[in-house]
Amino acid sequence: MAGRKETVSDKEILRFFEQSPDHFLTTNEVAEYLDFSKQGTRKRLYTLADEELLDFKKVGRNPAWWLTDDGRDFLSDADS
Numbered sequence: 001m002a003g004r005k006e007t008v009s010d011k012e013i014l015r016f017f018e019q020s021p022d023h024f025l026t027t028n029e030v031a032e033y034l035d036f037s038k039q040g041t042r043k044r045l046y047t048l049a050d051e052e053l054l055d056f057k058k059v060g061r062n063p064a065w066w067l068t069d070d071g072r073d074f075l076s077d078a079d080s
Helices: 010-019 027-034 038-050 069-079
Strands: 054-059 062-067
Touching (some): 038 054
Antiparallel strands (some): 054 062
């Protein structure tokens, strides 16, 4: 795979959603946590949504992201 090496795992990203007191997060909030660019963060989040681990809804021009039941199951399986 070309491009920058991933320094944060999918599990770490999903865990951030799981531990957040908010029901949804913005791309900017996740980018700040990851210390990634907004563009790079958006790409990772859309990939996780394609895998049905996250879902989103456009709010204006920006997506609001949340952890799906499949995402919670993924985290639960990863802990087993």
